Amino acid sequence: MTANSGGPETVSKHQIDDSPPAETTTSETLEDAWGDEAVIQSRDLEVFYGDEQALDEIDMDIPERQVTALIGPSGCGKSTFLRSINRMNDLIDVARVEGDLYFHGKNVYDDDVDPVALRRKIGMVFQKPNPFPKSIFDNVAYGLRVQDQEDNVDEQVQQALERAALWDEVKDQLDSSGLDLSGGQQQRLCIARAIAPDPEVILMDEPASALDPVATSKIEDLVEELSQEYTVVIVTHNMQQAARISDKTAVFLTGGRLVEFDETNKIFNNPESQRVEDYITGKFG
Amino acid sequence: MSAPTESEEFEFDGTSIKRKRQIGRVFLGLCVGATMVGIVALVALLLDVLVEAWGWLTWEFLTYPPSQLVENYNPANYGDLPTGPGGIYPALVGSIYLISLTAIFTLVLGVGAAIYLEEYAPDTRLTQFIEANISNLAGVPSIVYGLLGLAMFVRALHTGASLIAGALTLTLLILPIVIVSSQEALRAVPDSMRRASYGSGATKWQTVRNVVLPEAVPGIMTGIILSLSRAIGETAPILMVGAATSMFAPPEVTDPTGPFAAMPMQIFEWASLPEGDFQHVAAAGIVVLLAILLLMNAVAIFIRNRYDRRG
Numbered sequence: 076m077t078a079n080s081g082g083p084e085t086v087s088k089h090q091i092d093d094s095p096p097a098e099t100t101t102s103e104t105l106e107d108a109w110g111d112e113a114v115i116q117s118r119d120l121e122v123f124y125g126d127e128q129a130l131d132e133i134d135m136d137i138p139e140r141q142v143t144a145l146i147g148p149s150g151c152g153k154s155t156f157l158r159s160i161n162r163m164n165d166l167i168d169v170a171r172v173e174g175d176l177y178f179h180g181k182n183v184y185d186d187d188v189d190p191v192a193l194r195r196k197i198g199m200v201f202q203k204p205n206p207f208p209k210s211i212f213d214n215v216a217y218g219l220r221v222q223d224q225e226d227n228v229d230e231q232v233q234q235a236l237e238r239a240a241l242w243d244e245v246k247d248q249l250d251s252s253g254l255d256l257s258g259g260q261q262q263r264l265c266i267a268r269a270i271a272p273d274p275e276v277i278l279m280d281e282p283a284s285a286l287d288p289v290a291t292s293k294i295e296d297l298v299e300e301l302s303q304e305y306t307v308v309i310v311t312h313n314m315q316q317a318a319r320i321s322d323k324t325a326v327f328l329t330g331g332r333l334v335e336f337d338e339t340n341k342i343f344n345n346p347e348s349q350r351v352e353d354y355i356t357g358k359f360g
Numbered sequence: 361m362s363a364p365t366e367s368e369e370f371e372f373d374g375t376s377i378k379r380k381r382q383i384g385r386v387f388l389g390l391c392v393g394a395t396m397v398g399i400v401a402l403v404a405l406l407l408d409v410l411v412e413a414w415g416w417l418t419w420e421f422l423t424y425p426p427s428q429l430v431e432n433y434n435p436a437n438y439g440d441l442p443t444g445p446g447g448i449y450p451a452l453v454g455s456i457y458l459i460s461l462t463a464i465f466t467l468v469l470g471v472g473a474a475i476y477l478e479e480y481a482p483d484t485r486l487t488q489f490i491e492a493n494i495s496n497l498a499g500v501p502s503i504v505y506g507l508l509g510l511a512m513f514v515r516a517l518h519t520g521a522s523l524i525a526g527a528l529t530l531t532l533l534i535l536p537i538v539i540v541s542s543q544e545a546l547r548a549v550p551d552s553m554r555r556a557s558y559g560s561g562a563t564k565w566q567t568v569r570n571v572v573l574p575e576a577v578p579g580i581m582t583g584i585i586l587s588l589s590r591a592i593g594e595t596a597p598i599l600m601v602g603a604a605t606s607m608f609a610p611p612e613v614t615d616p617t618g619p620f621a622a623m624p625m626q627i628f629e630w631a632s633l634p635e636g637d638f639q640h641v642a643a644a645g646i647v648v649l650l651a652i653l654l655l656m657n658a659v660a661i662f663i664r665n666r667y668d669r670r671g
Contacts, residue, residue, distance in 0.1 A: 166558060168483060195561035205552040207571060218560035221570070268560060 114139040114276065114306050115160055119174035122155050122164060122331070129155040130331040132174070137323075142298060142307045144317035144339065147327030148354070153310045155331070157278050160308065161197040162190040178276075195222050197276040198269035203285050204261035206253030206268070211236075211245050214253040214264055218272040231271055239267035240297055259290025266297065270305065277301060279309040283316065295320050314355060318343050326351045409650075412643030420445040421644055422452065425608040426626065430635045433644075448645050451626035453610035454523070454603075455652070458622055459592045461527035462534070463584065469531065470538030471580055477539070478546040479568055491543075498536040505533040506600025514601050521602030524616040529597045534587035541587070545579025546572060578667035585660035589653045595624035605629040623649045 113136035122130040130152045137143045145153040155164065162183060164170040175182045183193050198218070206214050215232045219225060232249075236242040241263040245256070253264050262282055269277055279298070283291040298320050301307055311317050317324050318339060325336040328350055335342060335351045346352045353359055418435050427446030431437050438445050473494075481487045509529025519525040549572050557567040606629055607621035623645060630642040 161559070163555065163558065166555070191558075191561055191563050194559060198561075199555075199559035201552065201555060201559070203552060205550075205556045207553060207556065208575065217557070217562075217570070221557075221560060221562040221566045265556070268556075272561060 112139050113137060114179060115308070116177040117156070117159075117174070118177070120156070120159060120176055121173040122152070122159055123171045123173075124167070125169045128331055130159070133331075133333050135325060135333060135336055137306065137308055139306050140302060140304070141322040142302045142309060142320055143323045143325065144321035145308065145310045145325050145327060146312070146314055146317045148329065148359070149312075151327040151329055152331035153325075153327045154280050156327070156333075157280055157308060157310050160276070160278055161194045161199055163194075163199065165190055195272060196274050197278060198272070198274035200262070200265050200269050200277065200279045200282045202281040204258055204265050206256070206261050206264050208252060208254055210250045211253050211256070211264060212249040215267045215271050218268055222272050224272055232267075235267040235271035236264075238270055238301070239263045240293065240300075241267055257290070259286050259293060262286060262290070262294060263297065266294075266301075270301070274305070276306040276308065279307065281310050281312060284312060291316075314343075326354065328354065406650075409643045409646050412640050413647045416640040417644040417647055418445075421447040422648065423447060423449050425450050426606045426630075430633075430637045430641065433641045434637065446641070448623065448626060448648055450607040450610045451621040451623045451645075452648060454607065454620040455592055455623040455649075457523055457611055457613065457616075458526050458530065458598070458620060459588055461523065461616060462530045462591055463588055465527060465531040466534060466538050466584055466587065470535050470584065471542050473535075473539045474542030474546060474580075475568060475573075478543045479564070479572065494536050494539050498540060501596075502533055502594050503596040503600065505529055506597035508532060509597060509601045519617060521604070521619055522617045523611050523620040525601045526598045526603055526620060526622065527616070529601050530591040530594060533594065533597055534591050537587045537590075538584055541583025542576070542580045545576040545583065548579060549575040578664050582660045582664045585656055585663070589656040589660075592656070593624055593649060593653060595628055598622050598625060599628075623652075 115135075115137040117133045117135045120130055120133040120135075121128065133152075133156060135156075145156060147153050158164045159172055159176060160178075160183075164172060172184055176184060178193065178196070181188065183190075207217060209217070212232055215235050216228050219228055219231055224231070233242060233246075236245065241260060244260060245264075248255075253261065256264060262285075266277075266282070282298075283294045286294065295316060298307055298309060302322070309317075309321065321339045323337065324339040324342040326334050326342060326346075326348075328334045335346055335348050337347075342351065343355060346355060415435065416433060418438075420435070420438060421433070424445045424447030426448065427433065427443065429446070432441055432443065432446035435445075477487065477491060506529060509525060509532065513519045513525040513528050514521060519528075553571050553575065554567055557571045562570070603625045604619050604621045605625055607619065611618050611620040627642050627645040627649065630638045630645060
């Protein structure tokens with residue numbers, strides 16, 4: 076998306092609107108542009124690591140209950156953007172964020188937003204499977220326990236493992252360590268851990284990059300499945316993967332710029348930018 | 361095919377290499393020699409102590425208070441003594457109380473400081489300055505801590521020459537080492553674990569409590585126990601705070617403000633007495649101290665192996 080849109084409800088692609096976020100434009104523009112509601116919206120979002128700029132004026136509207144893929148070459152800022160959605164960048168001392176990022180119309184960088192509360196709505200799955208050295212059950216129950224959702228833990232754990240397509244493989248060994256699972260199972264365990272507290276959005280940072288092809292395809296099936304109930308934002312290095320599983324694709328190129336953001340079909344078949352076409356067709360990156 | 365002609369290019373017998381190998385062997389010899397000097401000296405020392413203590417280390421030695429008369433320590437005389445046999449009992453119990461109290465103080469102060477510095481403190485110049493000085497404090501001679509303990513606890517806080525003054529002084533002594541080793545244990549917890557916890561909507565405290573600490577406990581415990589086994593053998597600090605050279609009853613468990621005796625002091629006292637046989641008594645005391653020390657180290661190794669999942 077190349078235009079500077081103004082408000083959190085504004086999702087028009089080509090409309091230039093400098094009005095403050097509170098003044099929203101009509102829902103017709105919204106319908107015209109996407110046909111569905113944007114749950115996360117970034118406006119002029121910039122992230123710096125010390126003096127280095129990692130993201131440059133990102134405007135993006137991420138639709139609800141769809142898969143949005145972030146692709147681009149290494150160091151282009153796609154993971155940084157992902158981490159800025161649930162404020163994981165807060166954990167990096169030198170990181171500084173400017174601009175706005177709205178979740179349900181609320182700027183998550185406002186002073187009154189508690190990042191912990193935000194992360195309870197926006198779960199995350201990381202590049203390398205990182206289960207805790209605890210039992211499979213305790214891994215999945217972790218989010219429930221820290222968020223005080225301790226009613227029916229057994230049921231919720233089972234449900235999360237079922238949704239993560241792992242239940243049948245681990246139901247007889249819930250007490251064994253999560254570290255005893257294979258890499259692909261560990262990653263699905265991490266997905267179960269992320270969805271157990273029932274967030275709205277799941278952020279995935281190259282969740283299949285450390286896995287073999289079979290485990291990767293299981294994760295991909297799972298991502299499509301999850302988008303029935305959750306908004307999924309997934310960073311990937313693998314363009315075929317983005318084409319296979321995502322509804323919308325954002326292409327970041329060097330310098331932390333978002334070059335193009337559109338329906339995945341359009342990006343892969345008829346991109347507007349020559350550089351995006353070059354990147355998609357493998358001329359660089 | 362003709363026979364290969366003799367090559368002038370390839371010096372196959374390698375005289376220059378042989379010479380380098382010889383230098384290597386000499387160096388190896390020096391290194392082995394250096395190792396042996398240390399090991400032989402240690403073994404000789406231990407053997408000497410064991411030989412000296414042989415026959416003097418009895419059950420009575422462990423369970424009776426010390427005596428002024430060297431005859432009372434000799435097992436050969438146990439049958440015809442007007443009083444009971446002489447032993448190390450009050451100092452043994454005193455040392456165990458002392459080290460237990462030290463363990464409690466160290467656990468709270470050392471681990472607390474390490475958690476603050478590693479997990480909470482911002483990485484400022486002040487923090488770096490504090491961390492550098494904690495490392496420096498680990499190198500301060502123990503007698504200096506003894507003087508500090510004397511001025512701070514015995515005099516300023518009016519604890520007197522008590523068990524608690526001794527324990528606090530030993531705590532100060534090993535605190536820097538405990539903080540540094542606990543920090544290392546915390547640092548060894550992979551950041552991916554912390555990220556996983558924060559990503560699950562955990563607060564900082566929940567992350568430290570549920571993820572970081574359980575992972576770091578084996579390392580922290582190992583560091584604490586090894587430090588405590590250093591503290592139990594320290595003489596200078598408890599000498600300065602005024603541990604009794606000889607006490608005839610163990611300190612009261614319920615009253616840490618009372619006087620106490622400790623094994624290093626008792627051994628020092630025996631070793632400084634003129635009668636030759638007291639050297640055997642001192643050696644027996646040293647064996648008891650060493651046995652407790654080895655026991656503590658064994659516990660540390662056990663904990664490390666038991667809980668180290670990565671190992």
